[in-house]
Amino acid sequence: MNTRPIGVFDSGVGGLSVLRELLRLMPDESYVYLGDSARVPYGTKSAETVRLFAGQCTRFLLDQGVKLIVVACNTASAVALDEIRAAVDVPVVGMIEPAAAAALRSTRSGQIGVIGTRGTVNSRAYPVAIQALNGSAPAPTVHSFACPLFVPLVEEGWIDHPATRLVAKDYLSELFSASDTIDTLVLGCTHYPLLKPLLHALLPNVRLIDCGEYAAHVAQTLLAQHDTLTPQTTHADAPRVRFCLTDVPPAFVAIAERFLGFGVADVERVGIDHLEIT
Numbered sequence: 001m002n003t004r005p006i007g008v009f010d011s012g013v014g015g016l017s018v019l020r021e022l023l024r025l026m027p028d029e030s031y032v033y034l035g036d037s038a039r040v041p042y043g044t045k046s047a048e049t050v051r052l053f054a055g056q057c058t059r060f061l062l063d064q065g066v067k068l069i070v071v072a073c074n075t076a077s078a079v080a081l082d083e084i085r086a087a088v089d090v091p092v093v094g095m096i097e098p099a100a101a102a103a104l105r106s107t108r109s110g111q112i113g114v115i116g117t118r119g120t121v122n123s124r125a126y127p128v129a130i131q132a133l134n135g136s137a138p139a140p141t142v143h144s145f146a147c148p149l150f151v152p153l154v155e156e157g158w159i160d161h162p163a164t165r166l167v168a169k170d171y172l173s174e175l176f177s178a179s180d181t182i183d184t185l186v187l188g189c190t191h192y193p194l195l196k197p198l199l200h201a202l203l204p205n206v207r208l209i210d211c212g213e214y215a216a217h218v219a220q221t222l223l224a225q226h227d228t229l230t231p232q233t234t235h236a237d238a239p240r241v242r243f244c245l246t247d248v249p250p251a252f253v254a255i256a257e258r259f260l261g262f263g264v265a266d267v268e269r270v271g272i273d274h275l276e277i278t
């Protein structure tokens with residue numbers, strides 16, 4: 001079971017920021033990445049539809065023989081994680097819990113900001129997870145704010161563009177008008193880690209929580225607990241990742257390189273008709 005791949009899925013390219021963290025932490029593992037780019041975005045869709053799509057992505061990954069599934073999409077994690085966990089017999093890692101735990105550890109002021117898609121914010125998954133993890137201690141206040149324009153700006157490669165800076169300032173001033181003592185900000189969408197340098201410049205005293213980083217650690221712990229880590233090799237090969245997309249947009253290779261930091265040579269197209277019947 002050790003050398004079986006880890007399955008990672010997202011609505012499109014955003015989950016590549018999570019894959020990057022997984023590769024950084026576990027370079028000896030192999031991966032199957034499924035991006036549902038034909039049906040992106042998930043963040044604007046109803047919870048019911050996201051649950052349906054997430055279930056189909058999960059089924060596809062299971063058919064590839066994966067030993068663990070990473071739901072590398074905050075929106076899908078927010079609305080579909082319990083259902084996915086109940087339906088499969090491999091460990092499942094979502095984006096919410098690891099980031100919520102990191103935010104709790106980080107905050108001193110007890111004021112936590114969360115930014116994400118409308119779907120994630122409306123689900124209230126972060127405040128609920130933070131509350132649950134906090135137990136009976138005085139509850140921190142969670143201020144959530146949807147930043148939908150960040151997704152297309154990141155995909156356009158406008159990482160440090162004046163327009164992105166303007167949009168970020170506007171979003172953040174609304175978020176911080178709720179509390180100016182927010183000291184921890186969860187980047188609750190897999191596209192947002194690419195904006196870390198910009199957000200850090202705008203919020204130098206706020207700790208930014210990158211979900212992928214913490215989810216990768218949880219994935220590693222779960223693999224160790226199940227005794228399914230791939231043994232470390234002394235030779236660092238090129239990353240072993242199978243990239244599968246439900247649509248291969250012409251800009252994918254350029255965008256993927258921005259997210260991953262390395263080029264993607266082969267991409268398999270998996271039609272959504274295939275996902276619908278698996």
Ligand code: DGL
Nearest residue numbers: 011041042043074075190
């Ligand atoms: N990957 C999604 C997330 O993390 C953002 C893109 C989308 O709306 O599908 O929520």
